[in-house]
Amino acid sequence: MPELRKDPIVGRWVIIASERAKRPNELKGEGQAQVEPGLCPFCEGHEDKTPPEILAYRERGTRANGPGWRIRVVPNRFPALKIEGNLNKRGDGIYDKMVGVGAHEVIIESPKHRISTAELTDSNVQEVLWVYRDRLVDLKKDSRLVHGMIFKNVGAAAGASLEHTHSQLIVTPIVPISVWDEMTGALEFYNYRGRCIFCDMVQQELSFEKRVVLDTPHFTAVCPFASRFPFETWILPKAHSSHFENIPKPGVDDLGHVLRDVLSKLEHALDDPPYNYIIHTAPFDHQELPHYHWHIEIIPRLTKVAGFEWGTGFYINPVPPEDAAAFLREVDCRPASPQRERFERTTMV
């Protein structure tokens, strides 16, 4: 079984998962290995090559674990955490550990092998969002688990090990340190000023305008003031809400459009960069919180992150977010556009 271990100094939990070592190293170096479509376990018709599905949005009359699905959720075959067992929390001198109980699921976003975000329709993306929400609502019922993290790695340089478009869900029995840090920082602001810092941020960005990429009835996409990475972009709901899974139907409708649009802009502007997105949302074991505000962070992987940067949290970003936002605002993503305007990547080494 995987083991969760806590760093006694900073309180960061790490998953020691030696069984992960067996997973296929499909991607080598920077390039994305071309898997023959006939071998991809995520393609339609290969449902027997994954563990049995947990959830699928399917055409009427089709059967579980057969073709006919639009989106399919399966357990990760090489899970970082496993759903069976007791946590068995224990100490060893200054150290704390527990059994790596949790969920690690794969959300296969399309039956087609390789499809970029620009090729998806708004309603495809909306369905992916509904799947995210359905899985969180379901896993929340398990009292051993306290937090769900949804993320997507696109491209080898962003850590993707299979190229078929998919996102992942890791549900943990502890709150990851970054969520904890955000919650703590936001609570401090709330205690001092009585307002949500993310709500303040949305307001300040909309009035300043220069870091805004997109503004819709329900969402704002901005390149944040203290961007760690070139073209880092956050999507924030305008109405306060701490839990992603509480998103209302009009919110999903709008977010499908916004997420597709922002990712298409990044794909067009940066020539299909590797990227990650992560949904930051409040832990399960809280009701709606007045100080925390869920959001999506999108990080194109254009710069090499030196070890000292993720070792120290001290980032050097060569592209001011104002420049990145100005560029992204202007990018035309209509599929028909033959002249793709691209940010000159040589300026971002």
Added chain:
Amino acid sequence: MPELRKDPIVGRWVIIASERAKRPNELKGEGQAQVEPGLCPFCEGHEDKTPPEILAYRERGTRANGPGWRIRVVPNRFPALKIEGNLNKRGDGIYDKMVGVGAHEVIIESPKHRISTAELTDSNVQEVLWVYRDRLVDLKKDSRLVHGMIFKNVGAAAGASLEHTHSQLIVTPIVPISVWDEMTGALEFYNYRGRCIFCDMVQQELSFEKRVVLDTPHFTAVCPFASRFPFETWILPKAHSSHFENIPKPGVDDLGHVLRDVLSKLEHALDDPPYNYIIHTAPFDHQELPHYHWHIEIIPRLTKVAGFEWGTGFYINPVPPEDAAAFLREVDCRPASPQRERFERTTMV
């Protein structure tokens, strides 16, 4: 001028340095581009290709900015921070920023173009440590600056942009968030138990033995309990001390040997992996602290770090530190050894 900006939620400072975009992208992809020795600005005889030296350990009778040096410190030509100017700290609504004042220096560790750690002598490494210490002691006098971070990137995948062996020093007017988090965590432990958590860690590791890589009179090298990365190794002084620059002479003598030995073990075991090391030390503006303990963290870059891992602080490590330490203990690093024992890298995808 570069700008320092603070993330209002978690308090992380970021350097927005658009001038860095101009630096040469010597390294492409994963491979290390072969720079013709005749063009390397760090090689002996090319002293005119760098800004004038700040410090050099030289042979008697040789002149500044000419050949005859063993180690040479120069300003980074593409600095993340600049030494001139006032901090001009200011706010803008919820945001805080200041001018990017600081120092960014390059420590050229050898006049030879490409030399691996295994090829260095203990006394080479000791001199590099003396240079680190001399630069910190000097920069500490500048009241605008509060923290010095020394790090080394080896290999393109670890973020090195020039292959000639060198380390770097970034001195900042703020305390980087990781140092702040470590200091806070360690202080909490100290307030509760009246002991330094790092001292406790050294003691527990030495008695447990299984994560110890090397044990000498002054230092212990261990693969930490909650290792984020395969073969992550920390070197900790056995005697309590919060500031690296206060290291006594016998400490430098021993550390030169330990650092060379640990890096050689990693080079031998993992077939010259890209890696980073970072010296974690207390901020300048404190006297000796009872709760903080300087140390060196060495991180081989064997696994691809997915964005969600450094975005969330949630690491998945496929190699238990007990296995890594057992392997490193056994590695024979004598230069004469023709049969290099290697950890099977295919197990670490």
